[in-house]
Amino acid sequence: MKQLTVELGERSYPIYIGDGLLAQAAELFAQRGISAKSPLLIVTDTAVGPHYLEPLAAALRAGGYTVAAHTVESGEKSKSLAVLQDIVATALEAGLDRKSAIVALGGGVVGDVAGFAAASYMRGVKFVQVPTTILAHDSAVGGKVAVNHPLAKNIIGAFHQPELVLYDTATLRTLPPREVRAGLAEMVKHGLIWDASFVAWLDENAQRLLALEPEALQYGLFEGCKVKAHVVSADEREDDLRAILNLGHTIGHALEAVAGYGELLHGEAISIGMIGAAKLALRLGCDPEIYTVTKRLLQHFELPTRMPPHLDTDAIMTAMSHDKKFKEGRMVYIVPTAIGRVEINKSVQAELVRDIVNELKEEA
Amino acid sequence: MKQLTVELGERSYPIYIGDGLLAQAAELFAQRGISAKSPLLIVTDTAVGPHYLEPLAAALRAGGYTVAAHTVESGEKSKSLAVLQDIVATALEAGLDRKSAIVALGGGVVGDVAGFAAASYMRGVKFVQVPTTILAHDSAVGGKVAVNHPLAKNIIGAFHQPELVLYDTATLRTLPPREVRAGLAEMVKHGLIWDASFVAWLDENAQRLLALEPEALQYGLFEGCKVKAHVVSADEREDDLRAILNLGHTIGHALEAVAGYGELLHGEAISIGMIGAAKLALRLGCDPEIYTVTKRLLQHFELPTRMPPHLDTDAIMTAMSHDKKFKEGRMVYIVPTAIGRVEINKSVQAELVRDIVNELKEEA
Missing domain, CATH: 3.40.50.1970 (Rossmann fold)
Structure with missing residues (x-):
């Protein structure tokens, strides 16, 4: 134990x-x-x-x-x-x-x-x-x-x-395999926001996790919980730091809302959202390695990286504006700045996000 | 102000x-x-x-x-x-x-x-x-x-x-007079649990309060809020001391539940409940002055001191057992021990309470 x-x-x-x-x-x-x-x-x-x-x-x-x-x-x-x-x-x-x-x-x-x-x-x-x-x-x-x-x-x-x-x-x-994969998306997120060495471990152990090997699973869950526990300890009531847990969630929640809950599992939606965040990082001039590693990891876990193209971009933009993370008229985005590190960016232009939403439909 | x-x-x-x-x-x-x-x-x-x-x-x-x-x-x-x-x-x-x-x-x-x-x-x-x-x-x-x-x-x-x-x-x-009187019942309660000098002031100023004289009203509300604020400051989450605010409420809540919400206003129900608590004090051997003063005060404020006799005693006893104040099988009663002082008594016998409920129907 x-x-x-x-x-x-x-x-x-x-x-x-x-x-x-x-x-x-x-x-x-x-x-x-x-x-x-x-x-x-x-x-x-x-x-x-x-x-x-x-x-x-x-x-x-x-x-x-x-x-x-x-x-x-x-x-x-x-x-x-x-x-x-x-x-x-x-x-x-x-x-x-x-x-x-x-x-x-x-x-x-x-x-x-x-x-x-x-x-x-x-x-x-x-x-x-x-x-x-x-x-x-x-x-x-x-x-x-x-x-x-x-x-x-x-x-x-x-x-x-x-x-x-x-x-x-x-x-x-007893979990269905699709739910196993979707659950691992949050584990990937915990690596990406906090711990480069956990990201490296995930990169090497994806197959063991997908096969539910007990030892790998316990290590992965322990490390994932540890990241979450660190962040929550530092900011219990979501005043500030805790927002980094929302990596991939701004786009992800909007996708869930527009697709109708159920078409995309939560983990699948934030997988696509994390690709969106990595693309945002690219546009803001960060190391292209962020995008490469994010995409490779999610593909290892057999998670979707492309947005269902039938979803309406306007509807997604509107859904994002209803998000709780909308404070006094501005939207907050979590953007990776290195592997294992993110920043809370409060001034991302809506037009840039719209471009990325459209690109996500084209993603290979 | x-x-x-x-x-x-x-x-x-x-x-x-x-x-x-x-x-x-x-x-x-x-x-x-x-x-x-x-x-x-x-x-x-x-x-x-x-x-x-x-x-x-x-x-x-x-x-x-x-x-x-x-x-x-x-x-x-x-x-x-x-x-x-x-x-x-x-x-x-x-x-x-x-x-x-x-x-x-x-x-x-x-x-x-x-x-x-x-x-x-x-x-x-x-x-x-x-x-x-x-x-x-x-x-x-x-x-x-x-x-x-x-x-x-x-x-x-x-x-x-x-x-x-x-x-x-x-x-x-714009408050209806009946609601003025019922509201003053909580003010009386605040005096009885905490502040003998406030009880004396209430005894002398009942008519001014009933007439909504601004100066009397502001003083009474200020003193009432002060008692509440003291108790809440000492015990925000109702672990212990805060229970004293429930003087008259154990019987009062049961009366409201059995009479059907609306027949008795909350303040009227706790007025009867405070008479019940004073009778309990008498039975437990406390100074008879507690009962005399409680009753006189409530009569000054034209509040009921007698339980509607048609209410069923068994139903009232059952309602009391459903109260949130029921902890691990025991009921908590707030009992006056002097004017301006109460104790939290956790071992009052149900039969004694039943007697008092019956007496309250006979109260003059």
Whole structure:
């Protein structure tokens, strides 16, 4: 088992990564002071629940915990206020009190909606992340939780740090290959924004990661979480530095919105967005190696680098202007300046971005 | 204008109390660093909006702010996730960004739902309280915001402190007399839990307060807010001391729930609840003066001291067991031990409370 700590003063918490960790859940919960006197609620979805809900619940019950469960539909639609209301109903019926914890067992959607339930139930109860996707190595660290509004994604939420993250890599074996690849896109992002040596490792170990080799997976997830934890520790509430985590996301979110959620997976959209950011770096006069390495890495991971050409450029530009990263009339872009380093550029011209969006449709 | 500060480290904020303060809104907002570059959203209700929305919006616009407004139905039903979703739609349409503020213009319901919108919109934007009821001198201070769930009151919420509280006592002149009296119940509570000299002042000045004499009103609101601010400063997240603010609320909330929200105003329910707490004090052997003074004060303010006899005792006992103050199987009661002093008693027997509920139906 590997362990690292997200340093946030009195809100610091550990991330445990290992094969078969679900079986140790009760012990790890108890170490973090989660009381067995108050009931727990596990929130999961229809894709993950059938595989891992009973093993997790059984492990917790064996350790003396009282466990209730709530299963939401798999998919982005479950990030809604209506689902939040359903989760709270289950929490009330199960008798959750202020000392209880809500446990997210699943990927980013479950983490987000269960996390917002934990942030708001009785004005905040404890929260545990049990990620079951590779993508969630990103979303499960950092405390950003939210639901969607019909008019905007992730617009209603909170910063609510978990008590612990319990990452059982055995749960990744049931992931569809397309989701494995998409999850690795966030791992590539973590290398590109922070750590050139991790980029070099990813360049050499792509095949091992795609094959879900346990050792490679644990190392990659550990290093990816480490980058995320560093950035979050330095800027918990996204005032400044934390924006670098959005590499590839400005274009990526717009692509997801315009394509309709589901056509492109999140990781696929940000893969294309990272190519866009590398092209922006080229235009701004940075080392061309940035573009070469970014593209090679993403191709190693069999991720898309070309934008679906049928998507309308105007619609993408409009979607970008609705992004939360739009502050007082200006858009913020994250641009690579070297391998393992990015800058927050607040003065990129819209016309330049439009050119790049069009180029992305032509990308080989 | 009177001013006091709620001391919460970097989240400290001022409360301004004065006659005609709405006109100074832009200046006071600017002093607190609320940017005029980002739009504001005023949330109000159908009772308050027709009187004070335009004066407040005009004052802010005159100071260079861009102002949008959202009006909810007056009443407890507006504390819902559905109304939250509507407020967020208006916020998005008005272009609110992370530097924007949401302003609650109204009583406790508006403060709660607008405050939760501010706590959760884009994971938290600035919040301003502009209370227009006497009751809100309690709810507007302390940062507790929430909406209701069909199964429980105030169960989905946050701790989100305002940037400032702007209390224009001129807005109280349109309050129905019954709401004036009910609001004064919280003022009595603040005296009883903390400040014997304030209790003595209330005893002598009840008629001036009921007549809304500006000087008496400003003094009473200032002293009431001061007690609340002291307690909140000492215990922002309701871990311990803050529970004393619940004097009269354990029985009071149960009465509201059983009578159906609306039959009893909140202040009326806690008036009866404070009589209940004073009776509990008698049974526990405290100075009988506590009961005498509590009852005399509440009668001065023409508040009810007797429980509607048709309410079912079993239903009231069940409602109490659903209270958020129920922790790990035990109920917490706030019991007066002297005038201006209370204790948090965690071991009151249910049977004793049942006796008192029955006695409250007989109260003269």
